[in-house]
Every structure is written in structure tokens, then in C-alpha cells.
Amino acid sequence: MIEIRAVSKSFETGKNVTQALSGVDLMIEKGSFHGLLGVNGAGKTTLIKIICGLLSLDSGQVRINGIDITKNPKAVRRILGFCNPDNMGLYLRLNAEENLKFFSSLYGVSPRVAYRRINALLGFFGLEKSRKKLVKDFSTGMKAKLRLAKALIHNPDVLLLDEPTSGIDYFSAQDIYILLKGINEELGTTILYTSHHLKEIEELCQKVSIIHKGKILLEGSISELNRQIRKTEVVKIKLKGDSVHFKKQIRPLPYILDIQEEITNSDNSDDIVSFKLLVPDASSAISQIIEKFGKEELVGIWPEECGLEDVLKITMGWGDLCAS
Numbered sequence: 001m002i003e004i005r006a007v008s009k010s011f012e013t014g015k016n017v018t019q020a021l022s023g024v025d026l027m028i029e030k031g032s033f034h035g036l037l038g039v040n041g042a043g044k045t046t047l048i049k050i051i052c053g054l055l056s057l058d059s060g061q062v063r064i065n066g067i068d069i070t071k072n073p074k075a076v077r078r079i080l081g082f083c084n085p086d087n088m089g090l091y092l093r094l095n096a097e098e099n100l101k102f103f104s105s106l107y108g109v110s111p112r113v114a115y116r117r118i119n120a121l122l123g124f125f126g127l128e129k130s131r132k133k134l135v136k137d138f139s140t141g142m143k144a145k146l147r148l149a150k151a152l153i154h155n156p157d158v159l160l161l162d163e164p165t166s167g168i169d170y171f172s173a174q175d176i177y178i179l180l181k182g183i184n185e186e187l188g189t190t191i192l193y194t195s196h197h198l199k200e201i202e203e204l205c206q207k208v209s210i211i212h213k214g215k216i217l218l219e220g221s222i223s224e225l226n227r228q229i230r231k232t233e234v235v236k237i238k239l240k241g242d243s244v245h246f247k248k249q250i251r252p253l254p255y256i257l258d259i260q261e262e263i264t265n266s267d268n269s270d271d272i273v274s275f276k277l278l279v280p281d282a283s284s285a286i287s288q289i290i291e292k293f294g295k296e297e298l299v300g301i302w303p304e305e306c307g308l309e310d311v312l313k314i315t316m317g318w319g320d321l322c323a324s
């Protein structure tokens, strides 16, 4: 279980102060697979680095399985595995095997068990032939795999994974999803996971928190998030003609909350443009759009489910409104 209470953190660089986290409260239940979602600079990495002790907090409290991270960092280290997208935590001048040996002894794993786990993890990640290669000579994806292996080496109770599949190829990523799901379901490992691949979050996470400008704005399962923003629906339209002209006509309509042009390669005709509209009520928006555009222009219109990307966009819009 991860308990985060009123955590704030700012960075001072010269005369500039960045408030990276402002009073973050987050409760992650034991055995939960929890996604942390937010745009660049939202505060995800700062929060994860605080939880794993790589950064100090300005105020607030973090407890992992009941242990306060500032009072007993050693005890926390043994039950926590983490991987960050920068290479913090990997020794570039050691080879892969030496890195894993070093971390297994740091985490108190016996040499016999460590030997077995190192072989299993290097095998799983397809790194057995590179076990003697210096990490500085690894490719981006190989380093990402080794960071994950390092995070898993001591079978931690809690895993903090910050963009773990960044740089990892599609096929290996699929294997990693299966591995992480298995670890979560069978061993009951608590996982906090960040990613910019929303499909990955949808596929893996039971709960999601949305962080924006250092504050948690919304939290819940994906269906709960959808319900919380249920006043918004999605309508897709296809029109024949010039996209700039259509955007100018659609944007000011009173029932349109947002309009996004979609890039599709399924239309043979060059002058067909597709838009996704966020609206308060799909059926009334559809009838009003049908009234506005004639048959010559309107090629298709249909309602769609709100996806996680819509939830993220709408929530960030609320956050900006509240802050202004």
C-alpha cells in the first residue's frame, strides 16, 4: 500500500521556482495496479522519485506498507522496486550481470537466489547474450529492459514504474504487459505505473489518477472516470471540403466543447476531413450538425464512447479553469 499525504515539492533554479507538486494526496491500495497519467511536466516523475527516495519532499508524508519513507528508508528500499526513464539506478560502466548482482546484494537477496533470478530475468528480457556487455554500450531498449530487470530482482512488494516501456519494441512490450499483469495478480504486487501510451494504461491499470500542474485532479477506475465526466460525449463527423473552413464554422457553435481534426488514411478522396467533437449531448449535437451541413458536405456522423484521452483532455481543461 502506498499512502501519499499532502506532498509538496518545488525546485529552485536561479531566480526561478517551479512548484512541481502541490499538496498531492494519493492512496494506492495493496495489490492495486494504479496508473498515473499526465502531460509532460505534470509532476509524475517528481512524485515517483520522492516515493523511492531519490528526491526529498518539502512537506507532507509518504508511507509504504505503513513505513514512513523518511524515517526508515532502508526498510523501504527492501520492499520497493523502481525504474525511471533516465538511467538513474544503472551503473553504465558495469556490465548487465554486475549491475543485477550489485542490486540484488543491496536489497539483501542471497547469492544463490540472486543467481537464479538474474538468469531468469536476463532470459526473459532476451539479454542473456549481452550479460557481459557494459551497460554504456547497450541500446536504448536494452537499457530499459535492464532497468525493469533491476526493479524486479528482489521480488518487491511495491513497484514504481515510470514509463517502463519507453524505448522498448512492440513485441517485447506485449511480453512485459503479461509479466507485469502476472506479478500483480499472482503475487499481489502493488504497482504504480506511468505511461504516455494511453492504451497501455487502459489495458493494465485497474485505477487511474490524473495529475496536472502538480495536483491530482481526478481518480478512479476508467469507467468511474468516464462517469465523472459523463456530461461530455463524443461525436465523430466526416465532411467533404476544406478543413480550415469547417473548423471555423464548427468551433463557435454553442454545443461544441472541443474539436480535434483526425488524421485518417482510410479515405481515398483527398478532400474528406474527419473531426472528433466533444459535446454535452451527442444526440442533440448530431441533429444540429445535420441541420447545419447539407448532404453535399456531410459524409458521415456518429456517436462514440469517451476514451481515456478524452477524460485526460477534459480533466486538464477543468484544472486550468480552476487555477485561473
Ligand SMILES: Nc1ncnc2c1ncn2[C@@H]1O[C@H](COP(=O)(O)OP(=O)(O)OP(=O)(O)O)[C@@H](O)[C@H]1O
Pocket: 011, 012, 013, 018, 019, 020, 038, 039, 040, 041, 042, 043, 044, 045, 046, 047
Ligand atoms: N531537477 C529539477 N530542477 C528543476 N525543475 C525540475 C527538476 N525536476 C523536475 N522539474 C520540474 O518539475 C515539473 C515536473 O516535472 P516532472 O519530471 O515530474 O514531470 P513529468 O510529469 O514526469 O513529465 P514527463 O511526462 O515529461 O516525464 C516540471 O516543470 C519540471 O521542469
Ligand SMILES: [Mg+2]
Pocket: 044, 045, 046, 162
Ligand atoms: Mg516523467
